[in-house]
Amino acid sequence: MLTRALIVVLAMLNLGVASWWLLREEPQRPAPPPPPAGVAELRWLPGGAAAVPPAPPPMVHAQGVETAVAATPSSATPATPEDATPQRAEAAPAAARPAPPPATAAEAPTPPLVAAEPPRCVALGPFADRVAATTAQGKAGSLLSQVRLREQPAISGSTRYRVMLPAAPSREDAQAIVKRIVAAGLSDYYIISQGEEANAVALGQYRNREGAERRMAAVQAAGFQARLIASGDAGQWWLEGQLAAGTPLAQAQQRSGAAQNRSLECARLR
Structure with missing residues (x-):
């Protein structure tokens, strides 16, 4: 019984402490005192030190003239290792620098256009x-x-065109051909009796080719194998x-x- 009573007492104590912590009021913090006159207020900016604008140079009063004193090199921010890296790259010897890329085919000069012949x-x-x-x-x-x-x-005008039949084997054969020519209704013929064209039958001589060709076409239409021979200055x-x-x-x-x-x-x- 005593143990149960102690457990009940401890539980009630815990509940009382928990209720006190939940229901108690937060103590109010005193407001910070205002900064002294002439002292700038320090504020935090999201950009860090790079976002803080540079402070104007201090003014020096000399004989009633205000002169701005430029910051000396000693007061400048020291260079970081990252800032010194480009300077070392610039100081590298020219032999260590990469060679420029070769010119491409597009940069080649365009050949001049050649005019058509x-x-x-x-x-x-x-x-x-x-x-x-x-x-x-x-x-x-x-x-x-x-x-x-x-x-x-021909320049001289002495050209002659003759329509002839091939030479026959004999005189009798040439006369037989003439009979066939007469039967076909053709005229203006004669038999050559001597020379290389002996026993050949001539069917006319003309000064221009057109007349000779018309005569040869008529002879061929009658069934004879005529030919055109030019003589003189053809x-x-x-x-x-x-x-x-x-x-x-x-x-x-x-x-x-x-x-x-x-x-x-x-x-x-x-």
């Missing part, structure tokens, strides 16, 4: 007839464009065209088989 037109020849000029055109191929064939008439055929870009003139002349070349205005090909 103007077109060149030439005339290749001379060729004996249209067939030879057409053959030369096929040989030249893609080296020439805007090609045309042009006949240059005309010449030329192959005219524009050279492909970058093609040397000598290469085009050699491929076509022409003996000569002449410069030509490209406007003449249009």
Whole structure:
């Protein structure tokens, strides 16, 4: 019984002490005394010492003149090891500094623009007839464009064009061919009796090629294998065209088989 009574008494004492601590009032601290007159108040700033503005230099009164005294080097803030690091880096020898990066390709000078080469037109020849000029055109191929064939008439005007049939084996065979020519309704013929063309049948002689070609077309339409032969100072055929870009003139002349070349205005090909 005595033990229980002691436990109850101790519990009541603890409850009383706890209630006193909870219900007691905090003692009021006395306000700090005001600073003396002429003394600056010290306050804490979040930026530390770096945020405190520098104090103005002290004023010295000399004979009624106020003069600001600059701070001496001894009063300056000593340099920290971090501040001295850049100075040591500047004092490093030039050989220890890294070399500048090499120039890139973008910094290279831009080459000047090259003007396009103007077109060149030439005339290749001379060729004996249209067939030879057409053959030369096929040989030249893609080296020439805007090609045309042009006949240059003989200067003297003595050219003659003859339409002839091949020479027959004998005189009798030539006469048999003439009978077939008459039966086909053709006229103006004669048999060559001597020379290299003996027993050949001539079907006319003309001063211009156009007339001779019309006569040869009519003979061929009748079923005869006629041919055109130029005699005297015959005309010449030329192959005219524009050279492909970058093609040397000598290469085009050699491929076509022409003996000569002449410069030509490209406007003449249009």
